[in-house]
Amino acid sequence: MGAKHSFKGGLNLHFFADSADETNSNWSHNTYKAHVRNALSLLMMGWNTSWSKLVNLELLRAVFLERNPELLKEFRFAFQEGFNHLFTQFQGKQFTPQQHEQIQLYLSNCLSILPMGDITPYESISIPQYIDEQWVMVEYFVKPIELTDHNGKDELIYKDYDRVFAYGLEPINHLKAQPHLIFMGTTYPAGQGFLPQVTTDMKGFETVGYSLYVTGRQRILEWVLSQHAKIHVCGVSLGGSLSLLFANDLGNYATRVDALNPAGLHDTNSRVPYDGWDTLTQKPIVVIQQQGNDFVSSFGVWKKDWVLLHVNPPANKRGPSSYFDHFLNYAAFADTEFTSLSPELQNESRKFRNFWLYSLGRGAVYYFAIAPYSYGFRPFKNHVFGNWLNLGLSMLFACSIIVLLGAAIWAALPTLVIVAISASLALICGLVGCAFGITTFTRNNRHLDIRDKQLEDANKYPDATELNLAKLHYPSAPRNPELDIYKHEISFDLTYKEINTYYKVMRTMVKGKRFIPPEDKPEYCWNGLTKREVLLYSSNQGASDETLTLKTSKAKFMFIRHALNLIDRISTENEDKLKEALQHEYNHYRLGKA
Structure with a gap:
């Protein structure tokens, strides 16, 4: 994609089977699904004349006054339905390089919008991915990654609803699948973290999102280092700018970064903190989409080796004004034209605008109004x-x-x-x-x-840091039963060496129990074997490489995987640090069982 050219993918990608309006005249719990599907159809399948039916007092209240958890639950479920339908269009088919690129751009744009549904660590999300020359559905575990520095802040200034999160998606059921890191764009007025997002949008003399990236960087790095493979990064608007900051700083850990309508960098000078692009030994592919006449992406500058695409959709799929170019997903259409642009020429043409508006204009708004x-x-x-x-x-x-x-x-x-x-x-x-x-x-x-009641039989109660969940991530928040990782099981193999390591650390170090339990009753997860039998056999040196199939909830499976990962990274020699990390992980797993 480095050469200057234009291409059309030639595919019409349908997020739902039918984009026709589904909304009836009554607003109730039973109609949430219809309203959500209509909104997602508009976002993912182009502008249509039925948009006015989305305007509803209850919907306006959810957007401008107070988040509606039940509506957001339906949003997540509709998103899963959309990914499922997209997979039916990919499964068993082979595509040209241009079509693959169109699909990649479209899926990245879909992922960038996903956090608007308040995705939760208690639900999984399955997404199509191309692995080993075929399309498969990959189920992902969701990890919220806080970007704001909430601990110890004055509650008069920072409220729970001001906390901002990125989301790490870790594969559950496919070892070769690629993890995703999604940076959320500026949300709607009643959404989680709206004011801090607008604040970082308007903070002059630095890249949009820079202040959030700095405060969340360590938590981002910790998640990235825990992954088994290089990741894919994406985001829209503010989320796109955060993705570019990640590429500059930690690009070695990513294969590709997709940014939809981001504001560019404030400065390409390598002396800017966390800008190590020129020194990266393995740079990711960075693809930036500028849709139509989008206003936000007309500011800032780009690195010269980034791929810059202007996205021009069919006229009948564009919104009535350039405002809609910012958030509609134009990559869905066969006749959408993707044209490669020169970063150097854009940087040169923007100098006046960047100085007066991107620097001074944003700074004036921030220091005289927002601050x-x-x-x-x-x-x-x-x-x-x-x-x-x-x-x-x-x-x-x-x-x-x-x-x-x-x-x-x-x-x-x-x-x-x-x-x-x-x-x-x-x-x-x-x-x-x-x-x-x-x-x-x-x-x-x-x-x-x-939470204390939920953990009343634990040997150690969580400390303040471990209890510091944002309210949108409370276990009591509405869940989709079809996506609940605590209600659905998975079968997986562990070697006896892994079984021995996991139970020895968890039982003796974390729970303060004896390694070999006294009870000797068959357990469901061990296919009728007793835990005592399994642990005794795991102590046999010759059994280390033998495997045993376990069946348990997807949540417990991910906890076991994370625990083994922590044991491997920290080692049992650093007992205090390992115990703290495992206790933290274990408490969050147990909270989700409520």
């Missing part, structure tokens, strides 16, 4: 509304004092009576205020009590 709101007005508003009863009682008390003083002057009340009444009011206000504060504390920490 004062985020660090001034908003904390004040949070304080007032978070303590409205205490403040109200204090004002009532102050007003009472003024009234009583006035009464003392005009009605000559005895001073002792005034003091007694004032003390009574102060005591009442204080008691009510304390009751309110205790109630508020209990309400805000109710999830800690729930």
